[in-house]
Amino acid sequence: MHTIIAGNGVSSVTFLKEIKKTLDDVEFDIFSEEVRPFYWRPRLIEILANEATIDEITPYNEEWYKKRNAKLHLSEKIIKLDAKNQIVETSKGSRLKYDVFIFANGSKPFLLPIKGNNLKNVHVLRTYDDVEKIKSHYGKSKKFVIIGGGVLGIEMAAALNRAGEKNISIVEFFPYLLPRQLDKAGAFVLKESLESKYQIRILLGKATSKIIGKDEVEGVEFSDKSSVEADVVIFSTGVRPNVEVAKEAGIQVEKGIVVDEKLRTSAKNVYAIGDVAQHGKVVYGTVEPAVEQAKILAKVLSSENAKYSGSVMSNTLKVAGIELLSIGKIDPDSGKVRFSSQGDSKRGLYKKIVVENGKFVGAITVGVSKKEASNFKKIVQEGQSPTSEISKYVNLEED
Numbered sequence: 535m536h537t538i539i540a541g542n543g544v545s546s547v548t549f550l551k552e553i554k555k556t557l558d559d560v561e562f563d564i565f566s567e568e569v570r571p572f573y574w575r576p577r578l579i580e581i582l583a584n585e586a587t588i589d590e591i592t593p594y595n596e597e598w599y600k601k602r603n604a605k606l607h608l609s610e611k612i613i614k615l616d617a618k619n620q621i622v623e624t625s626k627g628s629r630l631k632y633d634v635f636i637f638a639n640g641s642k643p644f645l646l647p648i649k650g651n652n653l654k655n656v657h658v659l660r661t662y663d664d665v666e667k668i669k670s671h672y673g674k675s676k677k678f679v680i681i682g683g684g685v686l687g688i689e690m691a692a693a694l695n696r697a698g699e700k701n702i703s704i705v706e707f708f709p710y711l712l713p714r715q716l717d718k719a720g721a722f723v724l725k726e727s728l729e730s731k732y733q734i735r736i737l738l739g740k741a742t743s744k745i746i747g748k749d750e751v752e753g754v755e756f757s758d759k760s761s762v763e764a765d766v767v768i769f770s771t772g773v774r775p776n777v778e779v780a781k782e783a784g785i786q787v788e789k790g791i792v793v794d795e796k797l798r799t800s801a802k803n804v805y806a807i808g809d810v811a812q813h814g815k816v817v818y819g820t821v822e823p824a825v826e827q828a829k830i831l832a833k834v835l836s837s838e839n840a841k842y843s844g845s846v847m848s849n850t851l852k853v854a855g856i857e858l859l860s861i862g863k864i865d866p867d868s869g870k871v872r873f874s875s876q877g878d879s880k881r882g883l884y885k886k887i888v889v890e891n892g893k894f895v896g897a898i899t900v901g902v903s904k905k906e907a908s909n910f911k912k913i914v915q916e917g918q919s920p921t922s923e924i925s926k927y928v929n930l931e932e933d
């Protein structure tokens with residue numbers, strides 16, 4: 535049996551590891567757009583911070599692939615898929631027949647469609663090559679502006695600072711950081727902590743309208759016509775699944791390549807896993823779901839009875855060394871809800887717990903110990919009611 539995989543990220547290598555546990559008579563051809571074999575993508579942040587090297591985050595050598603009957607084709611993309619005849623075409627002109635084809639080709643950064651987004655010194659961060667480009671500006675007193683105050687934008691800013699850069703700004707469209715995970719008061723504490731810990735400037739409520747410059751970046755302009763100076767701009771404004779090949783092949787695509795509970799696409803013998811896949815209405819874009827999908831697919835293709843029914847998104851997060859918890863109903867909008875919140879921006883601490891109908895239904899913590907955060911998590915997950923034991927945390931008030 536011949537299986538072809540597009541992509542050599544975490545979903546691809548996890549699948550390869552797992553399938554060999556149960557199946558030995560499969561030959562794999564893995565095509566990767568990148569010039570080097572699999573590396574741990576999230577650990578690119580450590581390289582950006584000068585805390586790791588590419589070798590340290592590259593776990594598998596040629597031998598590892600060989601042992602798994604896999605041939606790795608680097609710098610060679612899948613450019614076309616003929617689903618009817620089960621043939622793919624690569625960027626180097628090869629045409630290969632497959633029995634099974636797997637899209638594991640991830641996503642790419644999304645650039646705001648604004649003037650100047652193609653100027654010199656505008657960057658994104660997705661691959662090791664991107665890291666090298668950003669690092670080429672180190673030590674030259676450059677002004678870095680990161681557009682996007684999500685988890686990745688914050689991580690990047692902290693990494694630049696740890697690498698010795700002193701002039702770093704984050705620009706966020708929303709009026710506070712991490713609006714999906716935090717409320718205003720919690721986000722304020724996070725902002726204060728980041729600014730004091732890493733000397734990062736954070737500009738909130740700013741809609742970027744233009745990158746200023748002739749050939750090279752000179753600044754960033756906002757819709758309110760204010761601007762900041764910049765020598766380097768890094769977009770961290772989300773990702774989009776790499777769906778082009780599937781779309782052209784007539785495979786069902788919405789935000790990502792649509793898959794069912796067996797990770798099947800709409801084409802026979804074609805599957806999709808990881809950042810490129812859409813299950814239900816969800817494209818996850820994180821490592822855990824990619825790994826879960828890869829493991830399930832390995833079982834499906836080994837004729838085991840396995841089903842993917844979606845992943846549970848983790849509610850704990852570590853951003854630039856600061857622990858966060860965000861669980862359940864965090865921003866109560868009904869008058870029947872009571873909540874307690876306690877913030878100490880000097881110490882970088884914030885805790886909030888929400889009660890509805892006599893039960894804990896949501897919580898946020900910023901900067902507290904892992905142990906205390908997990909206490910909050912537990913009482914929400916168990917739907918506990920305010921008792922004397924827990925009252926040490928809370929002094930409930932009407933919202």
Ligand SMILES: Cc1cc2nc3c(=O)[nH]c(=O)nc-3n(C[C@H](O)[C@H](O)[C@H](O)COP(=O)(O)OP(=O)(O)OC[C@H]3O[C@@H](n4cnc5c(N)ncnc54)[C@H](O)[C@@H]3O)c2cc1C
Binds near residue numbers: 686
């Ligand atoms: C800097 C950074 C930090 C991150 N930190 C975290 C984190 O802390 N936690 C977390 O959960 N997630 C994190 N993520 C997201 C995480 O890396 C992705 O969710 C994960 O890598 C997805 O794996 P994947 O296998 O689906 O795709 P990818 O890792 O994107 O791999 C897909 C590969 O396919 C290649 N490719 C694309 N098109 C083709 C084609 N046509 N033919 C052949 N090859 C192709 C791509 O070049 C790429 O190498 C981070 C991402 C980045 C960039």
